[in-house]
């Protein structure tokens with residue numbers, strides 16, 4: 345028998361106090377919380393489902409799909425990509441209506457917007473991107489550069505932090521067509537200077553495309569106010585859309601007529617059911633659509649956005665900071681003596697919704713944690729990524745998880 349894992353009493357009491365003072369604590373009970381999961385620390389990769397969603401999906405099958413059948417396309421479904429897009433924009437992006445659409449996967453939308461942006465700057469030969477971005481982003485950047493004869497100027501940021509304004513400025517020139525970056529680094533959670541980098545790119549005459557996968561629903565965004573050109577992100581992380589839920593794409597209104605996306609399809613046509621001989625793009629953001637959008641997957645996204653809307657992004661961000669701060673405190677006090685280091689920013693203003701801890705044995709440690717029902721993420725080669733989705737994660741839950749981390753590492757090395 346192993347002992348019950350437990351943090352020092354002072355930390356257990358602090359977690360209890362943080363839960364007691366948490367204005368969002370009651371939201372946690374709205375999620376599906378099975379007993380077999382002691383702690384879920386991967387809500388930044390795949391958010392937990394809401395209980396209300398099961399009923400909504402069942403009703404969709406019975407009432408809309410089952411009864412309205414094909415008629416539902418005319419009655420409601422055709423507009424869902426822009427209706428839910430506007431909800432994403434309003435609730436988490438700081439974007440006015442008519443600029444956001446929900447469709448495709450992040451990878452595909454990233455390709456479409458990257459290609460459209462580069463084509464809109466035909467006399468410019470370079471794309472600025474960074475080597476620490478998520479693989480899909482790097483692959484798409486390299487592909488668009490290859491097929492359009494552009495050169496990628498790769499920024500090489502510090503993996504423990506992220507892309508700095510000065511590093512981007514050093515690559516900008518009148519040859520830059522586009523800057524493509526993640527707002528929040530998927531490894532370290534570093535928050536890039538979105539407003540500063542956007543302004544610098546604009547001074548150079550370039551467009552900017554932000555990947556918001558680890559930002560949307562975790563940190564406050566003001567895309568309109570910050571004069572962002574283009575953005576994409578996925579809806580299955582902090583937005584709780586479930587496996588395979590579609591991405592969102594944002595195109596500032598002022599660019600919508602200028603950009604031509606590379607996959608013309610009937611769903612982005614001005615008259616989808618005219619079945620005409622030629623492609624005529626729809627007015628506005630709808631032209632970013634290509635094929636039939638995943639209607640079912642938009643239901644959980646809408647449910648989570650409803651919850652975030654009730655909580656309000658400022659409160660969500662406030663709790664997120666407290667959660668990551670608590671994780672770092674425990675790491676410093678309890679895990680550092682076992683050789684664990686913090687690989688995320690210590691400045692809360694530069695840290696988003698997750699914390700990465702490093703230790704040489706992390707791969708085996710995470711395997712044991714998963715067996716115990718404590719579910720964080722492993723990031724090669726030695727990272728334990730603690731994703732702290734504010735609405736579904738409690739402080740006591742986090743304390744329990746970190747007690748298990750401590751015990752697993754200590755008994756391995758002991």
Ligand SMILES: *Cc1c(COP(=O)(O)O)cnc(C)c1O
Pocket residue numbers: 449450451452477478480481526530555557558578591
């Ligand atoms: C999660 C994530 C993706 C995922 O792309 P999909 O096409 O939705 O699989 C892309 N980019 C970043 C930065 C991510 O964090």
